[in-house]
Amino acid sequence: CTVIFTRMAMKDLHKPISILFCNLALSDLFTSFSGFWISMLFITNPDITIFGSRDMLAPYALYTMSILSTIYNLVSIGIERYLAVAESMRTRLRVARNHSIAVVLINWVLAFFLGCLPLMGWNCLHMEKNLSVLYSPFCVDYLIFIAIPNVVVAFIIPLFTYLRIIIILRKRKLRMKACGQATGTYKSAEIQVARTSIFIWLLALISYAPFFAGVIFDATNHQCHIDLYPGVYIFRNCTAMLITMNCLGNPIIYTLKVKTLGAKLKALKCLSTNRVRACTI
Numbered sequence: 001c002t003v004i005f006t007r008m009a010m011k012d013l014h015k016p017i018s019i020l021f022c023n024l025a026l027s028d029l030f031t032s033f034s035g036f037w038i039s040m041l042f043i044t045n046p047d048i049t050i051f052g053s054r055d056m057l058a059p060y061a062l063y064t065m066s067i068l069s070t071i072y073n074l075v076s077i078g079i080e081r082y083l084a085v086a087e088s089m090r091t092r093l094r095v096a097r098n099h100s101i102a103v104v105l106i107n108w109v110l111a112f113f114l115g116c117l118p119l120m121g122w123n124c125l126h127m128e129k130n131l132s133v134l135y136s137p138f139c140v141d142y143l144i145f146i147a148i149p150n151v152v153v154a155f156i157i158p159l160f161t162y163l164r165i166i167i168i169l170r171k172r173k174l175r176m177k178a179c180g181q182a183t184g185t186y187k188s189a190e191i192q193v194a195r196t197s198i199f200i201w202l203l204a205l206i207s208y209a210p211f212f213a214g215v216i217f218d219a220t221n222h223q224c225h226i227d228l229y230p231g232v233y234i235f236r237n238c239t240a241m242l243i244t245m246n247c248l249g250n251p252i253i254y255t256l257k258v259k260t261l262g263a264k265l266k267a268l269k270c271l272s273t274n275r276v277r278a279c280t281i
Contacts, residue, residue, distance in 0.1 A: 001029065003251050016100040017080055023104045024073040028247035031066035034059055035244050042237075050233060052136025054125060057118055060135060064146065065115025067243065070250070071154045072107040074204070076100075078161035085165050114146060132218050133228060134236045140219050147215040154204055162200070199253050207246035210239045 003025040007018050037059045042049045048056055080100065124131040124139040132138045214236060221228070 001025075004029070016097045017077070017084070019097070019100040019104060020073060020077050020080060023107070024070065024077065024250055027066055027069040027073055028250055030062065031070060031247050032244060034063040034066055035240055038063060038240070050136070050229065052125070052131070054137070056137065057123060057125075060138060061115050061119050063115075064118075065111045068111035068114055068146070068150060069107055070247070071150055071208075072111060073104075074200070074250075075153055075157045076103050076107060078158040078200075082161040082165055085168050118142060133221055133223075134214050134218050134232065143215045144219055147212055151208065151212050154208065155201075158200060158204075162196075196253065203246055203249045203253065207242045207249075210235070210242055214239055 004022055007022045007025075038049070038056075041055065041059060045055075047053075118138055122139060122142050123137045125137045127139075130139050130141060132140050132143055135143065217232075
């Protein structure tokens with residue numbers, strides 16, 4: 001909420017990348033909210049989270065939609081950073097803001113459509129066959145359909161974009177070095193991008209790999225719910241906690257780490273105080 005409020009309040013932060021950052025924070029907010037909703041259902045009625053119920057369709061659908069939106073936003077940020085480095089600054093400023101708004105809308109439409117498929121009928125409420133053990137009443141084939149392509153997208157595209165950014169910065173640094181010019185800026189940028197990309201990969205790996213492993217287990221498991229209780233459900237809760245930690249890690253890596261945002265937040269606070277004093281006078 002701090003990220004969203006600060007980026008929307010400061011006019012000079014209304015840049016293409018800021019739109020993607022703000023949308024990423026919004027996706028993380030929805031993920032945390034839907035996870036809290038599922039937690040409350042687990043506390044009030046644990047059986048419906050184990051054996052499945054129609055009451056779980058809506059929170060699971062919102063949870064899936066939020067996670068997909070987060071993944072698509074992370075991919076979009078990587079692509080935007082690559083285009084910002086590869087393309088000229090003038091071209092980026094002329095077209096990228098409209099493109100960022102369009103990408104945000106496409107991300108949400110795609111995440112909404114895929115996340116709401118169980119609400120449209122792709123569920124196993126009235127079927128004993130192909131029922132997910134971890135995420136009843138979702139079907140196993142739906143989880144595989146959602147998990148495998150998006151895991152590939154979440155890991156392959158950011159890997160390509162950030163490696164390309166590092167390669168471009170290194171080539172420019174070598175070109176400037178050959179011309180006898182200072183290369184300190186490019187060296188600093190290369191180190192920062194490499195460090196950030198490592199953090200992104202580690203955070204995504206720690207957050208989503210256990211969930212993907214749970215989907216694979218779901219597809220290959222032939223035991224009933226009672227035989228797997230409680231160990232496999234503890235594992236499921238841990239995967240949900242890791243995804244929530246990803247929502248906390250994204251603002252740190254992408255936004256709160258930036259010194260200018262902290263300065264803008266402080267300036268916003270001072271601006272608000274000055275306005276109150278002016279109104280009082």
